[in-house]
Amino acid sequence: xxxxxxxxxxxxxxxxxxxxxxxxxxxxxxxxxxxxxxxxxxxxxxxxxxxxxxxxxxxxxxxxxxxxxxxxxxxxxxxxxxxxxxxxxxxxxxxxxxxxxxxxxxxxxxxxxxxxxxxxxxxxxxxxxxxxxxxxxxxxxxxx
Amino acid sequence: xxxxxxxxxxxxxxxxxxxxxxxxxxxxxxxxxxxxxxxxxxxxxxxxxxxxxxxxxxxxxxxxxxxxxxxxxxxxxxxxxxxxxxxxxxxxxxxxxxxxxxxxxxxxxxxxxxxxxxxxxxxxxxxxxxxxxxxxxxxxxxxxxxxxxxxxxxxxxxxxxxxxxxxxxxxxxxxxxxxxxxxxxxxxxxxxxxxxxxxxxxxxxxxxxxxxxxxxxxxxxxxxxxxxxxxxxxxxxxxxxxxxxxxxxxxxxxxxxxxxxxxx
Numbered sequence: 001x002x003x004x005x006x007x008x009x010x011x012x013x014x015x016x017x018x019x020x021x022x023x024x025x026x027x028x029x030x031x032x033x034x035x036x037x038x039x040x041x042x043x044x045x046x047x048x049x050x051x052x053x054x055x056x057x058x059x060x061x062x063x064x065x066x067x068x069x070x071x072x073x074x075x076x077x078x079x080x081x082x083x084x085x086x087x088x089x090x091x092x093x094x095x096x097x098x099x100x101x102x103x104x105x106x107x108x109x110x111x112x113x114x115x116x117x118x119x120x121x122x123x124x125x126x127x128x129x130x131x132x133x134x135x136x137x138x139x140x141x142x143x144x
Numbered sequence: 145x146x147x148x149x150x151x152x153x154x155x156x157x158x159x160x161x162x163x164x165x166x167x168x169x170x171x172x173x174x175x176x177x178x179x180x181x182x183x184x185x186x187x188x189x190x191x192x193x194x195x196x197x198x199x200x201x202x203x204x205x206x207x208x209x210x211x212x213x214x215x216x217x218x219x220x221x222x223x224x225x226x227x228x229x230x231x232x233x234x235x236x237x238x239x240x241x242x243x244x245x246x247x248x249x250x251x252x253x254x255x256x257x258x259x260x261x262x263x264x265x266x267x268x269x270x271x272x273x274x275x276x277x278x279x280x281x282x283x284x285x286x287x288x289x290x291x292x293x294x295x296x297x298x299x300x301x302x303x304x305x306x307x308x309x310x311x312x313x314x315x316x317x318x319x320x321x322x323x324x325x326x327x328x329x330x331x332x333x334x335x336x337x338x339x340x341x342x343x344x345x346x347x348x349x350x351x352x353x354x355x356x357x358x359x360x361x362x363x364x365x366x367x368x369x370x371x372x373x374x375x376x377x378x379x380x381x382x383x384x385x386x387x388x389x390x391x392x393x394x395x396x397x398x399x400x401x402x403x404x405x406x407x408x
Contacts, residue, residue: 009277016271019259020297020351022224039278077173077230080223083356087271088278090355093346099388100342103395121355125363 003043010039010088018084027080030070034085038063042089052116056089057123064131072142078132086124091117150186150205154212156236156246157181161192161199162214163253164229168221171196171364171372177233184237196375220304221356225256261301269294272347281343284332288339289347292324296348310379311386314352318390321348326398345391352387354380 014035018028042059049055067081094117101110161178165171171194178192178201188204202211232249235241258264272293273286281289299320303313325345332339361376 006278009274012270013274013278016267016269016274019264019267020271022222022258024224024227027227075231076227077169077223079170079173080227083221083223083360086359087356088275090359092275092350092353092355093279095353095355095358095384096346096349096387096391099384099391103388103392117358121358121362124359125366128359128363129366 003040006043007036007040011036014084014087017087021080021084023080023084024076027070027074027076030074031081031084034063034066034070034081035088037066038085039088053119053123056120057127059089060086060124060127061131061134064128065134068132068135069142072135072139082128086128089120089124091120094120151210152243153185154182154201154203154210156243156250157233158199158201158212158214159250160229160233160236160253161194162216163250164226165194165196165199165216167225168223169226169229170360171369172367173226173230174199177229181233181236195371196379222256222258224258225253228253228256264301265294265298268297268351272296272351275350276343276347279343279346282339284337285339285343288325288328288332288344292321292328292344292348293351295324296321297351300352311382314383314386315390317352318349318387319393320390321345321352322391322394324348326394349387349391352383354383357383 011032015028015032018031023031038059041062042055045055045058063085064078064082067085068078070076070081071078094113098110098114098117101107101113157178160181161174164177165174174194175192178194178199179190182190182192182201182203186203186205190201190203193200193202196216198216199214200211201214202209204210232253235249236246259267269290273290276289277286296317300313300317303316308316322345325341325348328344329339329341357376357380361373361380364370364373364376366373
C-alpha cells in the first residue's frame with residue numbers, strides 16, 4: 001500500500017520536474033509514469049536489501065529501458081524520458097547532506113554522505129548505459 | 145528547388161547544434177547531429193568537436209580547409225528544444241529542404257513554446273513538494289516545501305533573465321531556500337507544530353541541486369567523453385559549493401541569533 005502511495009507521489013514529483021525541464025507536452029505523462037515505475041522498483045528493492053547501490057542501479061535500468069523504447073515509439077530523443085525519470089533517486093538529498101555536514105564541521109559524516117552520493121550517481125549512470133545497450137541489442141526484434 | 149550551398153548547410157547545422165547545446169543536450173548528441181546534417185549535403189570528411197562551451201566544425205570545401213568555431217553560452221535545461229532540434233535534423237538530412245524553409249524552422253526553434261510562467265511555478269512547487277513526501281515528510285512539510293520551491297524557482301528564473309553569474313545565482317537560491325525553511329519552521333513553532341528543517345529545505349534545494357548534472361557528467365565519463373564529463377562534474381561541484389555557501393550563511397546566522405542548532 002505504501003508503495004502505491006509513494007509511486008503516486010513520485011508520479012507528481014516527476015511531473016513537476018518535467019514541466020520545469022519543459023518537456024514536449026504530449027510526452028509528460030509517459031515521462032511521469034516512467035519516473036513512478038522507476039521509484040516503485042527502487043522502493044521494492046530498498047526494502048529487500050541493505051545495499052544503497054542496487055536500488056538506484058536497478059531503478060535506472062528500468063527507467064532507461066522504458067525511456068529508450070518510448071523514444072523509439074514516439075520518435076523523440078530518449079533523454080526527455082530518462083532525465084525526469086531518474087529524478088526521484090538522483091542523490092540531491094545526499095549532496096545537500098554533504099553540504100550540511102561540511103557547514104557543521106562534521107567532515108567524517110560529510111565524507112560518508114559525499115561518497116555515498118557519488119556512488120549512487122555512478123550507479124545511475126551505469127544503469128542508464130546498461131539500459132541503452134540492452135535496447136540497442138533488442139532494437140530489431142521490437143514490434144514497430 | 146534551390147540546392148543549399150555547402151557553407152549554408154554548415155552554418156545551419158552549426159546553429160542547430162548551438163541551440164541544442166545551449167539548452168542542455170549531451171555533447172555526443174550535438175556532435176552526432178551536426179555531423180549527420182553536414183554529411184547529408186557534403187561528401188568530404190567532417191570533423192566536429194564539441195565541448196560544453198563551444199563547437200568546432202572543420203571540413204574541406206574544394207580542397208581547401210574550412211573551419212567554423214562557435215562559442216556557446218550555457219543556459220538551462222529545455223528538453224522541448226532538444227526534441228524539436230532532433231526532429232529538424234532528421235528532416236534536414238532526409239529531404240531536400242530549401243534554405244528559406246530551414247531558416248523558418250530554425251527561427252521557430254529559437255522562439256519555441258514554453259509553459260506559461262504560472263504553470264511553470266505551479267509545477268515547480270509540485271516538484272519540490274512531492275520530493276519531500278518521497279523522503280517521508282509530513283503534510284505540513286509538503287505544503288511549506290511546495291510554496292518555498294515555487295518561490296525559489298520564481299527567484300532564480302528572474303536572476304537567469306538578468307544574466308546573473310551562475311555562482312551568485314546559486315548562492316542566492318540557497319540563501320532563499322534556507323531562509324524560507326528557517327522562517328517556516330520558526331513560524332510553525334509558534335503554533336506548536338513541529339516541522340523538520342531538513343525536510344523543508346530539501347524541496348526547494350532539489351530544484352537547484354546539480355544531481356542530474358552530476359549523473360550526466362559521470363555518464364559522459366563512462367562513455368569515453370572525458371572532457372565533456374569533467375566539465376559537467378566541475379559545474380555540478382561548483383553549483384553544490386554555491387548552494388552550500390548560501391545555506392551555510394543562513395545556518396550560521398541562525399546559530400548566532402538563536403544560539404544552537406539542536407532544534408533542527
